[in-house]
Amino acid sequence: MKVAVLGCGGMGAIHAGIYASLANVQLTGVCDANRQLADTLAEQTGTVAYYSFDDMLANADFDAVSIALPTYLHKEYTLEAAKxxxxxxxxxxxxxxxxxxxxxxNACEENNVRLFVGHVVRFFPDYIHLKQTLDSGKLGRPAVAHASRIGAHPGSWFHDEKLSxxxxxxxxxxxxxxxxxxxxEVESIYALNAKQEELDYALVTLRFENGTIANVEANWGYPGPFHTKAEIAGSAGIVRANSLKSSSLQIVKNKASSDSTGSVVIPGSPGYRSPYELQLEHFIRSIEDGSEPIVTAADAxxxxxxxxxxxxxxxxGKAVYLKGGNAQ
Structure with a gap:
């Protein structure tokens, strides 16, 4: 499978590095309007640097492309790649x-190409274990869940809600x-959101159609290390995950001065593979054999x-009530 990467910031570097290491993948190009980022990543991964997507489309041979650009550019380049x-x-x-x-x-369906979206948490071992424990029935009837995702403000274009x-x-x-x-599916949603210059904090309560209540916290502005917590409680037990306690190694990649993608944190252990590697390998396999991925575009x-x-x-300041997945 020949693959290219569009966007050479934090996430693009992760994608390119993984593709360069996979035995069944050939990385045929990386692309970024920032020539320094593109040249550096191309040198690191042994491929060719391009400075525009049109140039890469015209000159690089690839079957699939990772789009690791700021969110506000996803649509534009997905449509181009699909065409x-x-x-x-x-x-x-x-x-x-x-x-x-x-x-x-729709563009991907019309052009008979696959669209995958990187909801990588589905590939983190702690979260896989949480869901496996829930699905096993050991927790009994699910009742309450908590999840939090907390770290520093990524800055740059993330400050503008219209862009991020x-x-x-x-x-x-x-x-x-x-x-x-x-x-x-979710039955109702109630949310609070507090914002300051270097703080964006949200607390959301979800009621699911099966009766489970979930409280979800997200924070840009925490002064300490990035970390996540999650727990699921049922009538027969509880299962918890805490990235600060479950990881014997935590890798934090600081953003370069020219990188506007924010820091990328990969909590883990020397004994297991990167969730990003597991995700990309899974997506490539789905392209090759036509199988349904763990997380679909419809899920995204x-x-x-x-x-x-x-x-x-x-x-x-009001709850949103849903029925059949649609707001009422």
Missing amino acids: ARKHIICEKPIALSLEDAREMM GGVIVDLMIHDLDFLRSCFG YKALELALYARESAAT
Whole structure:
């Protein structure tokens, strides 16, 4: 499988490095308008640097492309890649609006290419264990869940909610997607959101149609290390995960001065593979054999929908009630 990477910042560097290491993948190009970023990443991964997507489309041979650009550029380049008949692996969130997300999905369907969205939390061992324990029935009837995702403000374009979607759409969306994979569709959403110059904090309460209540916290502005926590409690037990306690090694990649993607934190242990590697390997396999991925474009759409409903609730001060997945 020949793959290219569009965007050479934090996430693009992770994607390119993984592709360069996979035995069944050939990295044929990396692209960024920032020539220094593109040249450096190309040298690190042994591939060719391009400075425009049009140039890469015209001169690089690839079957799939990772789009690791700021969120506000996802739609534009997904549409271009789909028209060029390239399979697409796009970083989350899929888009900033449901209309844009649907247009992206339709373009991929019309051009007979696959669209994958990087909701990588589904591939983190702690979260896999949480869901496996829930699905095993050991917890009994699920009742309450908590999830939090906390770190420093990434700065740059993330300050502009029109470009990033804010902490709910960009960060909390990981946990909204994961919890929906655990408990199904949401019945109601109530959200609070506090913002200052270097702070974007949100607290969201979800009631699922199966009766489970979930409290979800996301914070850009925490002065300490990035960390996540999650727990699921049922009638017969409780299971917890805490990234600060479960990891014997924590890798924090600081952003370069020219990198506007923010820091990328990969909590883990020397004994297991990067969740990003597991995710990309899984997506490549799905392209090769046509199988359904663990997280689909439709899942990414639903996660965005929940995030936007949460923003609506925070803005109005009222709960949003859903029936059959749609606001009432």
